[in-house]
Amino acid sequence: MNLFADLRSAVVDALGRMTVEGLLPPGLDLAAVAVEPPRDAAHGDMATNAAMVLAKPAGKPPREIADALARALMEDPRIEGADVAGPGFLNLRLAPALWQGVVRQVLAAGTDYGRSDIGAGAKVNVEFVSANPTGPMHVGHTRGAVVGDALANLLAFAGWNVTREYYINDGGAQVDVLARSAYERYREAHGLEPEIREGLYPGDYLIPVGEALKAKYGPTLLDKGEQHWLAEVRDFATAMMMQEIRSDLALLGVEMDVYSSEKALYGTGEIEAAIEELRAAGLIYEGVLEPPKGKTPEDWEPREQTLFRSTAHGDDVDRPVKKSDGSWTYFAPDIAYHYTKVKRGFDQLIDIFGADHGGYVKRMKAAVSALSGGRVPLDIKLIQLVKLFKGGEPFKMSKRAGTFVTLRDVVEQAGADVTRFIMLTRKNDVALDFDFDKVLEQSKDNPVFYVQYANARVNSVLRKAAEAGIAVDDAVLLAADHRALSHPAELALLKKVAEWPRLVEIAARNNEPHRVAFYLYELASDFHGFWNRGNDEASLRFVQEDAAASQAKIALAKSVSVVICAGLAILGVTPVEEMR
RNA sequence: GCACCCGUAGCUCAGCUGGAUAGAGUGUCGCCCUCCGAAGGCGAAGGUCGCAGGUUCGAAUCCUGCCGGGUGCGCCA
Structure with a gap:
């Protein structure tokens, strides 16, 4: 293969x-x-x-x-x-026969061409998005969602047993803030003036949450102390936000296998168990951290805390798992969560984080290393930010009132296919420019169009041939005499097609789905170049007088299309058969 | 101060975990449609791969030290 x-x-x-x-x-x-x-x-x-x-x-x-x-x-x-x-x-x-044989391989396998077993069925968990359930997903989340989903597709294609997972941060202080913010909208729904104090979420997206709270609770929560409503409102609002996030993800074509809740780790002994596991390994101790050199916070004072000896597993300093008041830091449930992944038997973990979380990479790796006895590798991909443009000008988003460009905004304007492809036209760790005008342009400037156009041309050839009375069904193309594909230009195009299985393996091994997008662009480019050679050399056109000659050449075109479709499937992009 | 990421053509970026003369796109200039879709293609020009050392048959790639940009650095997740 x-x-x-x-x-x-x-x-x-x-x-x-x-x-x-x-x-x-x-x-x-x-x-x-x-x-x-x-x-x-x-x-x-x-x-x-x-x-x-x-x-x-x-x-x-x-x-x-x-x-x-x-x-x-x-x-x-x-x-x-x-x-x-x-x-x-x-x-x-x-021998040319080797290359010519590729056509048969591709047509016989269809979009399974390039499928690999290098993953050997190993269980890999890809955790991505994991946006806080405090609001709708924005552009930044969009890129992480696309990269994670495409990576999951890629690994599955290369023989891994993939689980897509979303970690819901519903256990920390931010969901209390959500609850208080929603409560004000609940009051607003009753005709009262909402008090959106500093530190609350001001976004309009909470207005429907307030309405829904009113519908459910009527006036019963009004004029009561927080202790009477906080937990209920929090659960209600969090659930509604997650509902919205799920529907946003669906809009992008992303479907998670597992949603894990941070809150579910509390009160169940999970966190304690994870910390005990570390303690048993001698990696938990009470101690005082040094202030960071060169940047001592104003209010710094030495405090004794419960610390994880992450330095024993490659981190730079040890990390606190408990605050000075004895409650867990955010890191503790993260440790416990990753411990659950290890215990669920994953052979390999991948986390997709925003680039602003780069500081947590070493400590998470240290935790997983400690909790799995070094058996389970954790790869963390940091996703750089997306800069929005419109017509070449930076797209200003309003800072006021918590409005920002949401995933929904982007997908509604650009479409899921275009959004997904563009998000993969850069390596994960470099910033990406997203121009609302450019991504919709029907020209070679737009890589999405360019690749789709190549596929459309193949389909155009198939239609043309059919009109000319040449049979082009799969069986005929498969049985055609591919030895006729002996022109150097034809062989060159075949060689590019033959690279696909290798590309899949390289991309999968490196957890780098963007490589697929770049390859598709190159394949499309080779195809367009080949196409235009037909202008000068009639013998290189796909549709010929002689049916048998046509079928061999069309089989070549078809194999290009098959690989484009296979690649687009990994990116989660729908191939089009006709541009319009 | 420390850690991580980035630095490659004017601009935006690839570069197959060490390979041969470093590649695309865009921009500039010049070409190609009585011809399967010109919504395309071809060619020219454009480089101290941030800098300096090191490792070896061989470095954009690995190591060290600098320079520049970004991100992060206990009781926020």
Whole structure:
């Protein structure tokens, strides 16, 4: 399925034969041996660094190894040429049949082409969004939601057993603030003047919550002390906010497998159990932290607190798990929450955080390392901010009254597909510009359009061919004689298609879904370039007089479309068959 | 002060966890439609990969130290 992996096996086998023949010493570590597509096509179809990597351990000059390896590989019928180049690269030219065979692989597998088992069914938990349930989701959350969801898709495609999870921060002080804010809107619903004091959430989005509270409780909560209504209003408002968040996520096409509640950790012994686990490992102690150097807070005074010895697991300073009044810090439930993930048997954890949470990376990793005995790796992806523009000008959002650009605003203006794709056109840790005008532009400036257009062109070809009376159903294209695809331009396009399975593996291994978006752009670009060559060379057009010739070429076009669709599916973007 | 992220073409960014002459887009300039969708394509020009060392066959990539920008730093989550 993955030509590059196949060829690497061929190289490894050849090295094995060389070892048997005494050309190489036994017991060499072949991990560093790579088979990659060379950057420059003039260097052949694939290149291996085997000779250079093995030169030192084998105690032989690289060129000598490369020459021997070349001879060994030439026995493989798939390999037509093996040239030693540069410091000891071995450039391989493959039989065209190998590339032509890719068409059959793609068409037979459909959008499963590129599916991999490198994940080996390992259980991975992807925690993302986890926005506080105190208001609607804004643009910043949108990017995290898209990255997390696409990453989950990608890992599933590459053979992981994926759980998408949302951690609801419903246990801290901020949900009390929500409750008080909602209570004022409840009073407002009764015709009273709301008192939105400093520190409360002023947003209009709480007005419906006030109305709903009125509908449920009538006037019974009015003129009563907080102790009489806080818990109920808090639960009510939190539930409504989560409802809104779920519907926002649905709007984006994101569906979580699990919602975990912070509040549910309190009073159930979960937090205590996690801390006890750490204590048993000797990682909990009572102590006094040093003030941060160079920036001592005004009101700093030394206090004894319960501390987690996170420095034993790579952190810079130990972290408090209890406040000086004996209550838990926010970090304690976070520890407990991650402990539940470890206990649920995940082999691998991924957290998607906003970049402003960069300071918590080391301590979370330390906690997971301590709680899993170093068995469960935690990868944390920080999502940089999204800068909004409109027509090239910064999109001003009003600071007053808590209004901001919400996820809903963005999706309603740009559409879920466009939003998702654009959010993946940057690596997670660099800032992203999102221009409301540009992302809707139907031109090559817009990568979403550009990729969709390539797919639309393929479908246009299929329609044209059908009009000309050429059968283009899947079975016919699969059975076509793909050996006819011998023009260098056709082979070049095929090579790009053949890269897809490898790209999937690289992207998945690095937890980097943006690579898929970049690859699709490149594939689309290659396709558009190929398309235009048909202007000059009629023999390169997909639709030909001869039906059999057409079918082979259309099979190529179709395989491009299949890969685009497979890639878009990972990004969570719907492919379009026609632009309008 | 410390930690983390970023620094690559005028601008916006990729760069396959060390590979060959560092790539796209955009902008600038010049081209290509009696031709499957020009909603596209081709070409030119544009670089001390922030700086300085180090590791090795080989560094944009790994290590160290600086410079610049961002984020964060006990009783907020």
